Amino acid sequence: MKKITAFVFIAFLGLMTITAQGDGIQSTAIPEGDIPVDPDVIIGTLPNGLTYYIRNNGKPEDKVELRLVVNAGSIMETDRQLGLAHFMEHMNFNGTKNFEKNDLVSYLQSIGVKFGADLNAYTSFDETVYILPIPSDDPEKLEKGFQILEDWAHNTTLSEEAIDGERGVVLEELRLRLGADQRMQKITLPKIMYGSKYAERLPIGTKENLENFTYEDVRDYFRTWYRPDLMAVIAVGDLDVKTLEEKIKTHFSKISKAKNPQKRESYQLPNHEETLIAIASDKEAAFTSVQVMYKDPFEAPQVKTVSDYRDRLVKNLFSTLINNRLDELRNSPNPPFVFGFSYYGGTFARTKNAYQSFAQTSPDGQMVALKAILEENERVKRYGFQEGEFDRAKKSLLARLEKQFNDRDKMESNRLIGEYVDHYLEESPIPGIAWEFNTTKDLLPGIRLEEISALINGFIHDDNRVIVLTGPEKEGLEQVTEEQVRTLLDEIKTAEIKPYKDSEVRNDLMESMPAAGTITSSEYDPDLEITTLTLSNGAKLTYKKTDFKNDEILFRAFSPGGTSLYSDEELQATSFANGGLTEAGIGGLSLNDMSKFMSGKIVRVRPFISSFSENFDGSAAPKDLETLFQMVHLYFTSLNKDEEAFQSHMAKQKSFLGNLMANPQFYFQDQISKIRNEGNPRYTGFPTVEKMDAADYDLAYQKYLERFDDAGDFHFYFVGNIDESALKEYASTYLASLPGKNSNEKYIPTAFRRKDMYQKHVIERGSDPKSYVSIQWEEEIPYDRETAMAVDALGELLTIKLIEKLREEEGGVYGVGANGNLTKITYPLLTFSISFPCGPENTEKLIAAALDEIEKIKKDGVSPEDMGKIKETYLVKQKEDLKTNRYWLTNMVRADQEERDLGLMMNLEGKLATLTSEDIQQVARKYLDENYFLGILMPEKE
Structure with a gap:
C-alpha cells in the first residue's frame, strides 16, 4: 500500500538537495541579501500552529496534489515504540472518523486514484509524509480529498481490531527487508551513525516490538506527535489558490492547539576523533561496494542567503568535476569499479552533512576500488582541477538549469511539491527556478577554479571518517581486513600520484557532412495531428508537434528483423556482447571524448538490437536536435570498433554479476526462467561471468553492421516541441543521406512454445x-x-x-x-x-x-x-x-x-x-x- 523509507543506503543520498558550508577562496565580494521565496507560493500558518503551502499549477489539468507532512518519524520513538511511527502511518489507511477500514481506499479507487501508485505515504527517521492526488474539477471529490487529509491529521480511530489486523501486514513488510543487506546493515549502520539515536531507530522497527506493543503504545505516539504545530498541509495543482486556502482553513483550523506539547528534539550525530571501519559480508550478498564518508565536525548550516546559495553552487561544481573524473576511470581499459561517484550533502541526520565517495565493484575488487576513489580525492587535494574540465562543468550545470527554466510553466505538480515538503521540514530554499537560473548565470562568472579545488581541504580529514565495505562471503574469496584498510589510508598520503591529464576534443561531432537526400512525400493526419514523411532512401519519419514541454523532443526508431534473423549459434555468441558495442564511441570519438563533447548539451541517443527489431531511443532539447540527428547518422555509418573499450565494458559487467545468483530472488527468477524455456534453442538466460567470457565481440560488431546497413526500412519517430522546418532539414541531411537498400526485412516469428499444462x-x-x-x-x-x-x-x-x-x-x-x-x-x-x-x-x-x-x-x-x-x-x-x-x-x-x-x-x-x-x-x-x-x-x- 505504501512506500516506506525504512532505510535508504547512504551512498545514494547524493540525490538530495545539497546544503553548503563556505570553505573556499572567495574571488569576488560575497553576495548580499536573503534568498527569496518563490512569489507563486503562498505560505501561511493557522492559529493552532499548522503551516500550509499553496500553489496554482496547471499541469496536469483538473488535478491537485495534496501532502500532509508530519515533522516526526521513528527518531521520536521511545524504546517501547520501535516501529510505531511507521505503524501509525499504516493505521491512517485503516479506519478514521469519516472512513471505516477499507472505505478510504475503496472510495479513492472509485475516483481513479490508484492504490500504491497514486495514494501513498512514507515514514523516515525524522518525518512522515502522506501523498494524495485528487481531481480538482469536482467539488464533491475535492471536499472528500481534504476530509481524508484532515482525518489523517487527527481523526484516526486506532481501534484494537484494526491495530491487530494491521500487525500482520507490517510484519510482512518487515519480512521483505530480511536478507543480506539487512544483516550487513546491523554491522555498518552503528559505525555510519556512530553514537547517535539514528543507529537505533530504523523506521521499520523490530519483529519483537511489532508483535508485542500495546494499543496504548501506538495511541501515545499518535497523541504526542500528530499535532498541528508539527504539521504542514501542502496543496499544488489546477485550482485557484483562494479555494485551496479556504479548504485548508475549514478543515484544519478546527484541530485543537496542543497543550503542554513535548519538545520536538533535534538529534545530533556526534563527532569522533578516530576513523571507524565497518566491514560486513554475507553469503547471500549479491553486490560489492565501498564507501568513504567524511562527516563535518560542525552542524549543517542552512541555506538562507545569496552567499549561502553561492557556496552551494561551488560545491555542486565540485561534485560535477570529481564525478566526471570518476566516469573517465570507469571507462578506462582496466576499470577499478563498476561505477563510482562523490558528493557533498546530507546524511540521515538533518544536523550533519558529509563528503562521501562510493563505488560498486567486483567481489574481489574492494581494495582496488577503495584505492581508486581515495587516490582521486588525493589527486584533487594535491593538484586541484583544470580550466578545461571546469568550463565543461559550468556548461553542464547551466544546461540542466536552463532546461528546467524553459519548462517552468510545464512542470507537473508532483515534481514541484517536494521542494515545499523540504522547505517545511528543513527550511531548504524555494526561490523558484527563474531565480535560480538567473542567479546562477550571474554568479558563475565570479566563481574561480581555485576556490572549487580548495574545497577538498575541508572535505577530507582523518577525524569523523567512516570506511564501509560490504560484499559476499564465499569459499576462495579472501575478506579485506581492517588492518589492510588502515594501511591503505596511510599509504595514500605519500603515494606517487600524477596530475590529471585533460585532453581536448574536436569542436565538431562530424568531420565531414554527408550529401543530403530529399523528402519525397508528406502525409498529414488532421485527427491525430501527425505528419509522416517519406525520404528518398525509403525511410519514413513520423512526427507530432506538441506543447506539452517547452524543452523536450523524444525520439524512437525501429526496423523489423533484430536477432530473430540470427542463427541459433549467432544469437548465443552475440547476445551478451551487444550491450558493449556502443562503449567504443562513434566517429572516432571515444566514450570519454563524447562525454566532453556533450558538455552543455541536452541530448542522448542509444541504438540497440532487440529480438524482433533494430532500434534507436533518445531525446534532445530543441536546441540540440541537430546533434541528435548527427549521432544517429554516425551510429549507422561510423560505430567505432575498440577491443579495449569492449573489454572494459565486459569487466564491469562481470564485476556486477560476480555474486548475483547468491541472492535468492535472482536465483529463483533464473531457475524459473530456465524451466519455462526448456527446449528453446534461442533462450540465452540470465547473464553470467561465463557467458560474458564467451561473448564474441567480432561477430556482434559484424552483425550490428548488417542490422544497420539499410536505413531504408527504418521508421523514425519524433514527438515534442519541434521546429518543423529544422526537423525536415535535418531529416534530409542526416537520415535521407543514409544508404537505402530496399531490403524490407521482416522478423521471423518465434517457433518455440511453452508447455500448456499445469x-x-x-x-x-x-x-x-x-x-x-x-x-x-x-x-x-x-x-x-x-x-x-x-x-x-x-x-x-x-x-x-x-x-x-x-x-x-x-x-x-x-x-x-x-x-x-x-x-x-x-x-x-x-x-x-x-x-x-x-x-x-x-x-x-x-x-x-x-x-x-x-x-x-x-x-x-x-x-x-x-x-x-x-x-x-x-x-x-x-x-x-x-x-x-x-x-x-x-x-x-x-x-x-x-x-x-x-x-x-x-x-x-x-x-x-x-x-x-x-x-x-x-x-x-x-x-x-x-x-x-x-x-x-x-x-x-x-
Missing part, C-alpha cells in the same frame, strides 16, 4: 523465512482489441480483489499484483500473472485464496462498483497521458510495429464504453484455466 516448481534458496509466489498463464489466441482490453482490465480488477483478500482480510502479504496482456509480436499471445511475497507457512493458503478470487470472478462476474473503479482509473490516467510526449511516442511506435490503428488505440473512451462485466468474466473463464505455471521460492531446509 506445472508446479518449488525452488529452495536462502536462509530467511521468506517466500515468493508466481502464477502464470499463457494462451496463443487470435488478436482482437476487445479481448486485449478485457484481459488488461482483468489484471486491474484482480489486483484490487487480491489486495482486499490477501492483504486487508488475511494480513498475509504486504503487496500483491496481477497483470494481463495480449500482444501481436511475434505471434498473438495472451499472458496473465499473479505474484506476491509472503511467509513460507502461508504460501499454500494464499495461493488457494488468490485462485479462489479468480473463481469468484468466473462465477459472479464484476460488480458495478468494481467496474466503475476500473474504468475511472483508466480514464483518469489517460487524461494525463494524452498530454505527455512519452505516451504519444510509445503508441505511435506500437501501432506501426503491431499493425494496429492508432486512432482506435487512443480512443480509450470508446473501448471502455463497450467493455462489460461479461467481457472480463469470459476472459477469466476462458483463459485462466487449470493449466498454469506455479513457481514458489522457499527458504532452504536446515
Whole structure:
C-alpha cells in the first residue's frame, strides 16, 4: 500500500538537495541579501500552529496534489515504540472518523486514484509524509480529498481490531527487508551513525516490538506527535489558490492547539576523533561496494542567503568535476569499479552533512576500488582541477538549469511539491527556478577554479571518517581486513600520484557532412495531428508537434528483423556482447571524448538490437536536435570498433554479476526462467561471468553492421516541441543521406512454445523465512482489441480483489499484483500473472485464496462498483497521458510495429464504453484455466 523509507543506503543520498558550508577562496565580494521565496507560493500558518503551502499549477489539468507532512518519524520513538511511527502511518489507511477500514481506499479507487501508485505515504527517521492526488474539477471529490487529509491529521480511530489486523501486514513488510543487506546493515549502520539515536531507530522497527506493543503504545505516539504545530498541509495543482486556502482553513483550523506539547528534539550525530571501519559480508550478498564518508565536525548550516546559495553552487561544481573524473576511470581499459561517484550533502541526520565517495565493484575488487576513489580525492587535494574540465562543468550545470527554466510553466505538480515538503521540514530554499537560473548565470562568472579545488581541504580529514565495505562471503574469496584498510589510508598520503591529464576534443561531432537526400512525400493526419514523411532512401519519419514541454523532443526508431534473423549459434555468441558495442564511441570519438563533447548539451541517443527489431531511443532539447540527428547518422555509418573499450565494458559487467545468483530472488527468477524455456534453442538466460567470457565481440560488431546497413526500412519517430522546418532539414541531411537498400526485412516469428499444462516448481534458496509466489498463464489466441482490453482490465480488477483478500482480510502479504496482456509480436499471445511475497507457512493458503478470487470472478462476474473503479482509473490516467510526449511516442511506435490503428488505440473512451462485466468474466473463464505455471521460492531446509 505504501512506500516506506525504512532505510535508504547512504551512498545514494547524493540525490538530495545539497546544503553548503563556505570553505573556499572567495574571488569576488560575497553576495548580499536573503534568498527569496518563490512569489507563486503562498505560505501561511493557522492559529493552532499548522503551516500550509499553496500553489496554482496547471499541469496536469483538473488535478491537485495534496501532502500532509508530519515533522516526526521513528527518531521520536521511545524504546517501547520501535516501529510505531511507521505503524501509525499504516493505521491512517485503516479506519478514521469519516472512513471505516477499507472505505478510504475503496472510495479513492472509485475516483481513479490508484492504490500504491497514486495514494501513498512514507515514514523516515525524522518525518512522515502522506501523498494524495485528487481531481480538482469536482467539488464533491475535492471536499472528500481534504476530509481524508484532515482525518489523517487527527481523526484516526486506532481501534484494537484494526491495530491487530494491521500487525500482520507490517510484519510482512518487515519480512521483505530480511536478507543480506539487512544483516550487513546491523554491522555498518552503528559505525555510519556512530553514537547517535539514528543507529537505533530504523523506521521499520523490530519483529519483537511489532508483535508485542500495546494499543496504548501506538495511541501515545499518535497523541504526542500528530499535532498541528508539527504539521504542514501542502496543496499544488489546477485550482485557484483562494479555494485551496479556504479548504485548508475549514478543515484544519478546527484541530485543537496542543497543550503542554513535548519538545520536538533535534538529534545530533556526534563527532569522533578516530576513523571507524565497518566491514560486513554475507553469503547471500549479491553486490560489492565501498564507501568513504567524511562527516563535518560542525552542524549543517542552512541555506538562507545569496552567499549561502553561492557556496552551494561551488560545491555542486565540485561534485560535477570529481564525478566526471570518476566516469573517465570507469571507462578506462582496466576499470577499478563498476561505477563510482562523490558528493557533498546530507546524511540521515538533518544536523550533519558529509563528503562521501562510493563505488560498486567486483567481489574481489574492494581494495582496488577503495584505492581508486581515495587516490582521486588525493589527486584533487594535491593538484586541484583544470580550466578545461571546469568550463565543461559550468556548461553542464547551466544546461540542466536552463532546461528546467524553459519548462517552468510545464512542470507537473508532483515534481514541484517536494521542494515545499523540504522547505517545511528543513527550511531548504524555494526561490523558484527563474531565480535560480538567473542567479546562477550571474554568479558563475565570479566563481574561480581555485576556490572549487580548495574545497577538498575541508572535505577530507582523518577525524569523523567512516570506511564501509560490504560484499559476499564465499569459499576462495579472501575478506579485506581492517588492518589492510588502515594501511591503505596511510599509504595514500605519500603515494606517487600524477596530475590529471585533460585532453581536448574536436569542436565538431562530424568531420565531414554527408550529401543530403530529399523528402519525397508528406502525409498529414488532421485527427491525430501527425505528419509522416517519406525520404528518398525509403525511410519514413513520423512526427507530432506538441506543447506539452517547452524543452523536450523524444525520439524512437525501429526496423523489423533484430536477432530473430540470427542463427541459433549467432544469437548465443552475440547476445551478451551487444550491450558493449556502443562503449567504443562513434566517429572516432571515444566514450570519454563524447562525454566532453556533450558538455552543455541536452541530448542522448542509444541504438540497440532487440529480438524482433533494430532500434534507436533518445531525446534532445530543441536546441540540440541537430546533434541528435548527427549521432544517429554516425551510429549507422561510423560505430567505432575498440577491443579495449569492449573489454572494459565486459569487466564491469562481470564485476556486477560476480555474486548475483547468491541472492535468492535472482536465483529463483533464473531457475524459473530456465524451466519455462526448456527446449528453446534461442533462450540465452540470465547473464553470467561465463557467458560474458564467451561473448564474441567480432561477430556482434559484424552483425550490428548488417542490422544497420539499410536505413531504408527504418521508421523514425519524433514527438515534442519541434521546429518543423529544422526537423525536415535535418531529416534530409542526416537520415535521407543514409544508404537505402530496399531490403524490407521482416522478423521471423518465434517457433518455440511453452508447455500448456499445469506445472508446479518449488525452488529452495536462502536462509530467511521468506517466500515468493508466481502464477502464470499463457494462451496463443487470435488478436482482437476487445479481448486485449478485457484481459488488461482483468489484471486491474484482480489486483484490487487480491489486495482486499490477501492483504486487508488475511494480513498475509504486504503487496500483491496481477497483470494481463495480449500482444501481436511475434505471434498473438495472451499472458496473465499473479505474484506476491509472503511467509513460507502461508504460501499454500494464499495461493488457494488468490485462485479462489479468480473463481469468484468466473462465477459472479464484476460488480458495478468494481467496474466503475476500473474504468475511472483508466480514464483518469489517460487524461494525463494524452498530454505527455512519452505516451504519444510509445503508441505511435506500437501501432506501426503491431499493425494496429492508432486512432482506435487512443480512443480509450470508446473501448471502455463497450467493455462489460461479461467481457472480463469470459476472459477469466476462458483463459485462466487449470493449466498454469506455479513457481514458489522457499527458504532452504536446515
